[in-house]
Amino acid sequence: MEDPAEVGPRLGEWVAKRFGNGARVARCQTMEGDASTRRYVRVWLDGPGAPETLVAMVMADGEGAVTSEEIGGKVESEELDYVNVHHFLVRCGVAVPELYLDASQEGVLLLEDIGAMPLWDAVENAPEVRVRELFGRAIEQLLRIQIDGTAKRDDGCVGFQRSFDRRLYNWEFDHFLEWGFTGRLEGDLPKSEIDELQRHFGAISNFLDEQPRVLNHRDYHAWNLFVQGEEVRVIDFQDALLAAAPYDLATLLGDRVTPHAVPPHLEKVLVADYAAAWAAHPAAPWTWDEEGLWQVYTSCALQKAFKVVGRFHYLDRVKGKPGYLRFLPPTLKRIGVLLAGRPDLHRVREILQQYFPELGS
Numbered sequence: 001m002e003d004p005a006e007v008g009p010r011l012g013e014w015v016a017k018r019f020g021n022g023a024r025v026a027r028c029q030t031m032e033g034d035a036s037t038r039r040y041v042r043v044w045l046d047g048p049g050a051p052e053t054l055v056a057m058v059m060a061d062g063e064g065a066v067t068s069e070e071i072g073g074k075v076e077s078e079e080l081d082y083v084n085v086h087h088f089l090v091r092c093g094v095a096v097p098e099l100y101l102d103a104s105q106e107g108v109l110l111l112e113d114i115g116a117m118p119l120w121d122a123v124e125n126a127p128e129v130r131v132r133e134l135f136g137r138a139i140e141q142l143l144r145i146q147i148d149g150t151a152k153r154d155d156g157c158v159g160f161q162r163s164f165d166r167r168l169y170n171w172e173f174d175h176f177l178e179w180g181f182t183g184r185l186e187g188d189l190p191k192s193e194i195d196e197l198q199r200h201f202g203a204i205s206n207f208l209d210e211q212p213r214v215l216n217h218r219d220y221h222a223w224n225l226f227v228q229g230e231e232v233r234v235i236d237f238q239d240a241l242l243a244a245a246p247y248d249l250a251t252l253l254g255d256r257v258t259p260h261a262v263p264p265h266l267e268k269v270l271v272a273d274y275a276a277a278w279a280a281h282p283a284a285p286w287t288w289d290e291e292g293l294w295q296v297y298t299s300c301a302l303q304k305a306f307k308v309v310g311r312f313h314y315l316d317r318v319k320g321k322p323g324y325l326r327f328l329p330p331t332l333k334r335i336g337v338l339l340a341g342r343p344d345l346h347r348v349r350e351i352l353q354q355y356f357p358e359l360g361s
Contacts, residue, residue: 002028007041007056008108015045015054018101018110023047031055042113053113054100057082077158080104082238088157092148095141095233114233120222123261131261132269135252137232138225139274142217142248143281145240149215151283159215159240164247169205169303173198176310182317184355193351200348201306204299211244211296212286220248221255246293249274250301254334255308256327264337271297298338302345305335332358 004011004025015023024046031040037060044053077084083104089096098112119138123131153160177197181189217224218239226233253262253270262270275288308331312324336359339349353359 002030002041004028004043007043007058008103008106010103010106011043011056011108014101014103014108014110015043015050019045019047019050023050028056043110051113055097055111055113057109057111059104059107077156077161080109080238081158082109084156084158085237085240088152088154088159089145089149089234089237092144092152094144094149094237095231096237097233097235114226114235115228117227118223119225119227119232120258120261122227123222126261128266132266132273134227134232135262135270136273136277137230138220138222138252139249139270139277141225141232141234142220142252142274143277145217145234145237146214146245146248147278147281147283147285150285153215157240160242162241163213164208164216164218164241164243166205166209169208170202172303172307172310173201173205175314176306179310179313179317180306181355182313196347197351200345204303208244208247208296208299208303213242214245214285216241216243216245216248218243218248220251222252222258222261223256225252244296244300245278246297247300247304250297250304254301254305257330259330259334259337298342302335302338302342305331305338309335329358332356333360336360 004027007028008014012025015025026044026046028044029042031042039058041056041058042053043056045051079087080102083099083102086096086099097114099109100112101110103109119134123134126134149159155161177189177194217234217237218241219236220234224234224236226235249271252258253267259267271293272290275290275293278284279287309328312328312331315321315324335352335356336349339345339352339359349359
């Protein structure tokens with residue numbers, strides 16, 4: 001249990017302000033967090049008119065914006081990124097938690113408690129029909145962000161002030177080259193191999209940079225989606241930005257250990273479901289042909305997977321968070337599968353297999 005004063009010295013005052021003077025804090029408990037510097041605390045309440053629980057997002061000291069450090073770029077907003085994007089997604093009908101109270105000036109937001117069932121937990125060991133159903137609902141929410149959000153563009157939303165462009169794609173590939181070989185090399189990677197990898201990585205970056213951009217969540221994986229009843233709820237959207245549409249889809253279907261629940265045959269089914277739902281949406285800006293979507297999708301999936309390998313080593317070595325290393329084996333396996341389906345990247349696979357035998361032969 002946690003002392004309510006540690007959540008915020010005015011927690012009781014904020015609760016009473018939002019839910020009435022009869023509402024009070026009964027107890028608090030820290031929740032398991034992810035890679036960010038924020039803490040999340042479940043707060044139990046007593047009193048008429050108050051929900052049984054809420055979640056307090058507690059920001060790190062001096063945190064001026066809840067934004068991923070690698071996004072970079074200056075955005076114009078007087079609000080916390082989370083609050084700014086939240087307001088916009090609510091207008092788009094995305095199932096985000098209700099924002100009960102914005103006390104961000106004092107480092108706390110009070111949010112609706114959407115339960116403790118991440119999408120991953122809901123689909124692990126579930127029959128395939130259930131997996132497809134729940135991921136289908138996640139795709140429904142995704143299209144509200146991507147199609148409805150883009151159609152309702154508001155440049156006051158910080159998600160429209162930053163883009164996943166060639167610079168950022170290349171930054172993340174370089175992140176892999178800097179950190180991804182941790183423990184795999186004695187000395188440096190040969191320059192000829194670095195040059196060859198950068199040539200192919202640059203081609204992927206250029207290809208993705210040329211794609212039409214829509215609003216993306218930026219981290220749309222099965223741990224940032226919660227199943228509440230039969231509805232999928234969306235969290236951790238503060239890093240939203242413009243990117244190639246399949247970026248979020250590739251994250252949803254292939255991040256961390258998701259391929260354990262979404263094997264290759266089901267992945268293709270869900271990509272087709274995404275294309276069909278996209279085409280059926282009245283505001284869809286274009287339709288996808290199967291081959292074109294798959295090419296963009298696999299490019300996004302590879303780019304994200306390489307970034308993840310570098311990022312998880314970085315979190316271990318620099319941030320002191322070794323827990324993410326357990327996700328490296330399935331991520332490397334996914335890179336191997338994706339590269340095997342891309343003859344144009346044969347040389348990348350050939351180079352990396354020297355250092356990552358997990359990629360397969």
